[in-house]
Amino acid sequence: VRATLNVFRAQVERYTDLPDSVAGLAEFSNIHQAADFAGFITYNKDGVEQFSFGKYKGQSVASVLEKDPGYYSWIQNADFPLYTKKILTAIRLSLR
Structure with missing residues (x-):
């Protein structure tokens, strides 16, 4: 201690x-309160999930998934933590 x-x-x-x-x-x-443990998805000042890395840094997850659905697949197939993938999937399912 x-x-x-x-x-x-x-x-x-x-x-x-x-x-x-x-x-x-x-x-x-x-x-930057994180939605996932690794901090790849954070909440903006309005409480909306946003990406905190890469080419979509600072953009809402929902808007990115709508304009670039392949980004979801890329994250799911890349070396991201399982919990990050789970949170991303939950957000994606909430958009349907």
């Missing part, structure tokens, strides 16, 4: 742009 605390303190000292309160750090760490 002490080692963790020491590492944490060193990180806060090193990265001066980080908030210095627990509340501030909690808010900072949730800036």
